[in-house]
Amino acid sequence: MPGENIILLGVNHKNTPVEIREQIAVSGGYEEPLAALKQIAGLRECYLLSTCNRVELLLVAEPQFDIEDKVVAFLFGEQIPRTEANHYLYLLYGQEAVHHLFMVAASLDSMVVGEVQILGQLKEAYRHAARFGCTGPLLNKLLHKSFSVAKRVRSETAIGSSAVSISYAAVQLARKIFGNLKDKKVLLIGAGEMAELAAEHLVGQGVAEVIVANRTLSRAVDLAKRFHGKAISIGELVPQLEHVDIIISSTGATDIILHKDEVKSVMRARMNSPLFFIDIAVPRDLDPRLIEIDNVYLYDIDDLSNVVEINKSERDKEAVKAGRIVDEETLKFQRWYQGVAVTPTIQALKKKLDDIALGELEKTLARMPQVDDIDRKTLVKMVEAMVAKILHDPLMYLKSESCAGRDNSDLKVTIVRELFGLTKEEDGR
DSSP states (O other), rough: OTTTTEEEEEEETTTSSHHHHHHHSSOOOOHHHHHHHTSSTTOOOOEEEOOOOOEEEEEEEESSSHHHHHHHHHHHOOSOOOHHHHHHHHEEEHHHHHHHHHHHTTTSSSSSTTHHHHHHHHHHHHHHHHTTOOOOOHHHHHHHHHHHHHHHHHHHHOSSSSSSSHHHHHHHHHHHHOOTTTOOOOEEEEHHHHHHHHHHHHHHOOOOSSEEEEEHHHHHHHHHHHOOOOEGGGHHHHOOOOOOOSEEEEOSSSSSSSOOOHHHHHHTTTOOOOEEEEEEEOOOOGGGGGGGSTTEEEEEHHHHHHHHHHHHHHHHHHHHHHHHHHHHHHHHHHHHHHHHHHHHHHHHHHHHHHHHHHHHHEEEEEEETTOOOHHHHHHHHHHHHHHHHHHHHHHHHHOOOSSSSOOOHHHHHHHHHHHOOOOGGGGTT
């Protein structure tokens, strides 16, 4: 492990258009690309992550091999020349690579900061890499550490607790009004994309039933099948209000489709139990005066947008805390890795100086038969103390942290080994 380089390279949604990401994304499973990656000379360990927003390679390479061009060619293939690839590519080494991995795992590098899907995608990619024998001691340690960093961010911050999409904000508001949604019924009016997404989130919360109303009944039937619900015509809309709790409207109508008087009459039949309306249509589907009715709650697209903006602000504050955790965990890992990298050299240096000092002492004592055991032990202790003092500065040099952003422990190890004439055989490297 010591002397090997950690490398991370890839593309993501920030700097690479979707048409390029589509070309290099893994589409037929991980096995074939991982098998090809393992064939690159000088690669000891490898890991591949492919999602809709990023494709990244995490590698452990032997320093004497120049693998950069080969792995870039592997990532982009023949269809994208290197000159073009350079516009999209990020290439990170050592501590910067570790920090980026931890940022990804903690969902601080995601399109939606704080989303939870990325950690599952990281773990799934790791399962494939481990099963195909691509990871080893270093990547196993590093990837498991990234999972624990993500867990720490989730437990010590509230980065994932606020809704940052219109559809999920609607669900968040529904939960504030009703609490548990498991026994609630949802009426979906129209077939707008955001209304469908809100219905999906509500189904995820375990609502009891989804009813779909649409001017085109066949469209209502198709949509109802998605949610295992039932379809009704627009003409049945008002009577249906007696039996539902949450209404999400997103039609293409140019006029109001549900008026205050219609809902007010229904509330008497409902014995004034709460009704929650979400109007995601532009122009609006629902009479703004619905809010004047007791136990009727109405939110439109602007209300939801305000919730999202507030939540984004809160999530940004939590992201600062999360970033501090990532920085801290990166330094911890780097200290561990530096220790692993320099330990064999420290052991080899100590052994060489001990062997020289004690060897010379034995030669001297062989010419001094008058020295008794007590004096011999005293001389041995003196020699050991001298070796320790000589070792102090080289060891402090090896263990010291680099002032530069990128770790230079490999360079320090090389200098010490050359300076003291240490060979690979002396530490089994």
